[in-house]
Amino acid sequence: MTKELRLGEFELLVLLAIIRLGDEAYGASVKRLLAKEINRDVSIGSLYSTIDRLQSKELISSIEGEPTPIRGGRAKSFLKITRKGETAVRLSKSNLTTMWKGLSINGGSEVNG
Amino acid sequence: MEALKSMASQKLKKPSPIQKAQPPVFALRVLELILPREIKDQLIGDLYEEFAEEESSAGAKNASQWFWKQTVKESAYWILRERTSALARTLVSVFYICLLLVILLMSEFVIQIEGEIVILGLILILSLMFLVVSRNKDGLSDLLVFLVHREADMSRSRMLKVSNLLRSIRNTTSVFCSAFIIVLLAAFLNPIFSIWEFPIGQFLTGLSTLTSLHSAAFIAILTLYEEKVQQKLNYRDSAYFEMEAEIV
Missing domain, CATH: 1.20.58 (Methane Monooxygenase Hydroxylase; Chain G, domain 1)
Structure with a gap:
């Protein structure tokens, strides 16, 4: 497994949000989705530094949209997951599933990934 | 035809959300000065979007305060992350x-x-x-x-x-x-x-x-x-x- 394919928790969440949002994935929409779905209010700065890291690992790519008045005449940067990114997400899921298999926490029932 | 024209002019006169209030100009200048060039436009654009949402839900004054809070938060984050060596x-x-x-x-x-x-x-x-x-x-x-x-x-x-x-x-x-x-x-x-x-x-x-x-x-x-x-x-x-x- 190459180093680039190892994902941190927040990196994985951002990648999953990008996949969920499809063609509408950009900074603010990813932030909104994370707040809505998992109640995680992240600062836009930390989100962009993660996006920057994912781009440098070539796990996502970006396409510049048209400038809009609602954004003060600034363009959106639409995010798209790459093949490498998809591999990283699948690998991460499989690793998590393996590690969760047969595991019980605080005497609870077995947790299946 | 006249009716269409009057409807169009009414539509044009109707202010869009962005025309109602703008984020504080000084806060924008601070962000433009501090944020890294590569992400400056996207990040400020996102803040603009959130400002418009905040304004429609909580009013212009609260939205302005919210924008300042975000400016301080983002500036501190990027200064510490990017410019520690400069400091x-x-x-x-x-x-x-x-x-x-x-x-x-x-x-x-x-x-x-x-x-x-x-x-x-x-x-x-x-x-x-x-x-x-x-x-x-x-x-x-x-x-x-x-x-x-x-x-x-x-x-x-x-x-x-x-x-x-x-x-x-x-x-x-x-x-x-x-x-x-x-x-x-x-x-x-x-x-x-x-x-x-x-x-x-x-x-x-x-x-x-x-x-x-x-x-x-x-x-x-x-x-x-x-x-x-x-x-x-x-x-x-x-x-x-x-x-x-x-x-x-």
């Missing part, structure tokens, strides 16, 4: 200037003792080194590792960082040394400004001479270390190519 450099520069001022103020007392000048020359060189090193903290920690344990297993990029750091220290010291030599030559060759006749002039001339000597010695040591780092890098490259050839 450290500024602090070291301030320290360096203060040190020079103290030297100038104390020169009358120090001029009598040569040993003090030697120490001051060393302080100048060390301050200069810190100025350069504060720009490259990772390089410094790797350089220390290299100095303590020559055989430490370092990646190629880390070795390159050490090599670049050594080179930048050497280059800056060379410039520093050259500047002192020019000052010395100018002082000695110019008959009008015979500065060495005054205590402060004698002090500065002594300090310049010794600092130049320290710098020269320092450059020699740095060159030696640079060569050692380069040798290690070359060795690693040849080992890598041999391994690759074996695989092929």
Whole structure:
């Protein structure tokens, strides 16, 4: 497994949000989705530094949209997951599933990934 | 047709959410100044969008306060993340200037003792080194590792960082040394400004001479270390190519 394919928790969440949002994935929409779905209010700065890291690992790519008045005449940067990114997400899921298999926490029932 | 025209003009007159209120201009300027160029537009655009949402739900005043809060939060984040080295450099520069001022103020007392000048020359060189090193903290920690344990297993990029750091220290010291030599030559060759006749002039001339000597010695040591780092890098490259050839 190459180093680039190892994902941190927040990196994985951002990648999953990008996949969920499809063609509408950009900074603010990813932030909104994370707040809505998992109640995680992240600062836009930390989100962009993660996006920057994912781009440098070539796990996502970006396409510049048209400038809009609602954004003060600034363009959106639409995010798209790459093949490498998809591999990283699948690998991460499989690793998590393996590690969760047969595991019980605080005497609870077995947790299946 | 007339009805259509009037509808269109009514639509045009209707203000869009962005026309109702704008984010505080000064906060925008702060963000434009601090944010990295690559993400500036996207990030400010996202904040604009959120500002419009905030305005429609909580009103213009609260939205403005929210924007300021975000500006402070984002600025602090990016200053700490991107510009820590610049901050450290500024602090070291301030320290360096203060040190020079103290030297100038104390020169009358120090001029009598040569040993003090030697120490001051060393302080100048060390301050200069810190100025350069504060720009490259990772390089410094790797350089220390290299100095303590020559055989430490370092990646190629880390070795390159050490090599670049050594080179930048050497280059800056060379410039520093050259500047002192020019000052010395100018002082000695110019008959009008015979500065060495005054205590402060004698002090500065002594300090310049010794600092130049320290710098020269320092450059020699740095060159030696640079060569050692380069040798290690070359060795690693040849080992890598041999391994690759074996695989092929």
